[in-house]
Amino acid sequence: MSKGTIRKGDGMNQILLEVENLSKHYTLRKDLLSPKTVIKAVDHISFSVYEGETLGLIGESGCGKTTIGELILRLNKRDTGKICFLGQDIAAIKEIEMRKLRKDMQIVFQQSQETLDPKAAIGELLAAPLRLHRIVPEDEIEGEVVRLLNLVGLQPQDQHKHTYQLSGGQKQRVGIARAIASRPKFVICDEPVSALDVSVQGQILNLLKSLKQELGLTYLFISHDLKVIQHICDRIAVMYKGKIVEIGSAAELIQNPKHEYTKKLMQDLL
Ligand SMILES: Nc1ncnc2c1ncn2[C@@H]1O[C@H](COP(=O)(O)OP(=O)(O)OP(=O)(O)O)[C@@H](O)[C@H]1O
Ligand SMILES: [Mg+2]
Structure with missing residues (x-):
């Protein structure tokens, strides 16, 4: 596989993000006399995300999903490996270049x-x-804010409210509006519906789906819930104890x- 360059996938779009041999281990010790324990949060992981797709990342709590997201956005430092976004190794570039890239890479959190x-x-x-990203001139900011509110299904007058005046679903809509404000190419959604009522989950998933179409986005969609993942993803990567054990079309x-852990996950769907 080519290292940092963009190439065509098999009948798919271009590679937007290429992760190669990525690792992040933590060494913990209860106290000075206790032995060290190594937590392999992310353990030699490789995968690609193609432009325009939604790649799901599924796995049980603590298997390393959020750490992968943090490493991609450089909110956390990798131990080894490469993370190429549009052909640039994001772990190797200077902060000033990273700031420019952050415009194109955004995140929606579980609890916005x-x-x-x-x-x-x-x-x-x-x-x-x-x-921050100089998306529109100062005199167009208010109009752009209203456009963003509209895009995520909120009302223009909601701009005057504060987060404590919104429902869980509305807060998540604000989190999504903030993520798309810089007109990114790539959005990491880290458990974006896990904290919501089931009835609201569907609305937010449908919003993410329609925004993807409308704005030409690419998602890395992190969840521990296969019912959610299968609703939105084109391909799925299954994580178990810091490793990707299986990856393929949804x-x-x-x-x-194929993998035992994936088979166990499927039983939850029945
Ligand atoms: N700063 C840290 N120091 C030590 N260990 C950490 C740190 N951050 C994460 N870990 C550990 O790394 C592993 C992976 O954590 P991570 O948050 O990536 O899991 P996750 O798959 O996102 O879990 P969840 O589904 O609960 O959000 C866990 O064992 C976690 O305890
Ligand atoms: Mg997590």
Whole structure:
């Protein structure tokens, strides 16, 4: 496989993100006299994400899903491996270049409100990334905020509200609006519906689906829930204890799971 260059996949689109031999281990010790324990959060993982697809990353709690997201966005430092986004190794580039790339790589968290300042009005929260990445001139920011609110199914007057005045689903819509504000190519969705009522989960998944179409996005969609993953993903990577044990098209993987852990996951669907 080519290292940093973009190539055509088999009948698929171009590679947007290529992860090669990525590892992140933590060494923990209860106290100075206790032996060290090594946690292999991410253990020599390789995979690609193709432009325009939704790649699901599924696995049990603690298997390393969030760590992969953090490493890709350089919110966490890798031990080994390469992460090429549009042909650039993001672990090797300078911070100033990384800042430019961050415009194209965004994240939606499980609990958006934890990352949203409760003192700021929704309009301010959405204006911040527009200013940071100079998406529109200053006199167009208000209009752009309204456009973003519309895109995620909120009302123009919601710009004056604060997060504590919104429902869980509405907060998640604000988190999504903030992620798409910089007009990214790639969005990591880390358990974006896990904290929501089942009835609201479907609405947010449908919103993410339609935004993907409308804005030409590519997703890495992290979840521990196969019912959610199968609803939205084109391909699925199954993670177990820091490794990807199986990767394939969603239909293929669900109909014909090969790894023992994937087979166990399928039983939850029945
Ligand atoms: N800063 C850290 N220091 C030590 N260990 C860590 C750190 N961050 C994560 N870990 C460990 O790394 C492993 C992977 O964690 P991670 O958060 O990536 O899992 P996850 O698959 O996202 O789990 P969940 O589904 O619960 O969100 C876990 O064992 C976790 O305890
Ligand atoms: Mg996680």
